[in-house]
Amino acid sequence: MVKRMVALIAVLVLCTAGTTEPMVVGGTLASVSEAPWAVVLTNKDAVRDSKRWCGGVLVAPNKVLTAAHCAGRSASSYGVIQGRADLADHSLGKFSAVSKIWVHPAYSTTTNRNDFAVLTLTKPMTGVPLLRLETSPRADRRGAVPTVYGWGDTNGTGPEDTLQKLAVPDLGDATCLGIKGYAENGYTAAANICAGYLDGTGDACQGDSGGPLVMNGRLLGIVSWGRGCAEPQYPGVYAEIAPVAKTLLEQVR
Structure with a gap:
């Protein structure tokens, strides 16, 4: 089974840093206004020009919830982008570096359970609606x-x-x-x-x-x-x- 991340050794995939395979398959375009709390997690080691690594959710002005299997690198290697539907359009959106990563203490790479991590942003994204x-x-x-x-x-x-x-x-x-x-x-x-x-x-x-x-x-x-x-x-x-x-x-x- 493959995790849906970037470059993972597995059979189930959803987010793989640097893969050139599919996104949301069979979906339709969405606007940032309908999903302002949706964010992109970037990483310096990602091979794509956009540096896309994983997705995430803004749950507090300075906190992003993502998958634990996305958070295995050092905090300094990550960035978070909000408000940019097309990652090639650098004129839009907010960006913050990441200062700290918390991974659920019961996360298991064997069973994939408790696949949660919380990233603390160096720059809070104020004024952005949060998802409860x-x-x-x-x-x-x-x-x-x-x-x-x-x-x-x-x-x-x-x-x-x-x-x-x-x-x-x-x-x-x-x-x-x-x-x-x-x-x-x-x-x-x-x-x-x-x-x-x-x-x-x-x-x-x-x-x-x-x-x-x-x-x-x-x-x-x-x-x-x-x-x-x-x-x-x-x-x-x-x-x-x-x-x-x-x-x-x-x-x-």
């Missing part, structure tokens, strides 16, 4: 249709390094638990959300890791892992916010 965390486990329910946002790879379904969005139906935990390899890779109903399309219509992809899965104005989950991108019968796996909301809130207040 979902605190109810009941929000993860089969049939709900949250939306994922990201600048990741698109597999040719959209422009590179440009903010995309995709509505991804919540398929329910039983769906992912029934997929060969998912349970072995760490999927659990207590910590993950299974969302996407079994026919391969669309999915998050490399470069989207850590990005927001949003429903009813709250952060339901963040992009974590999956098998390939938009592969039939292999939906995306998201790290669920509600079970760890209390721990995360302690880091962002």
Whole structure:
């Protein structure tokens, strides 16, 4: 299974630093006005000109929530961009360096559980709307249709390094638990959300890791892992916010 980040050794991918494979696959263009809290995590070691590494969510003026598997480098190597739908347009958006990284103490690279990290910005992004965390486990329910946002790879379904969005139906935990390899890779109903399309219509992809899965104005989950991108019968796996909301809130207040 491959994490959806940049250059990771795995089988499920969502955000890989320096990959040239897809973004949100099958999505549509999104504006920064509809998702002002969505941010891009850059890294000096990324091979792309844009230095895109992962996605993230502004949850406090000086705090960004992202995936733990995106946060394995030194804090000084990261940057955060907000308000720039097209990463090639340097005339728009805000930028901040990162001063500190907190990784969930129970994060496991083996099971991919607790895939959360909080970055502290050197320059608070004041005046930018924040996204509230979902605190109810009941929000993860089969049939709900949250939306994922990201600048990741698109597999040719959209422009590179440009903010995309995709509505991804919540398929329910039983769906992912029934997929060969998912349970072995760490999927659990207590910590993950299974969302996407079994026919391969669309999915998050490399470069989207850590990005927001949003429903009813709250952060339901963040992009974590999956098998390939938009592969039939292999939906995306998201790290669920509600079970760890209390721990995360302690880091962002």
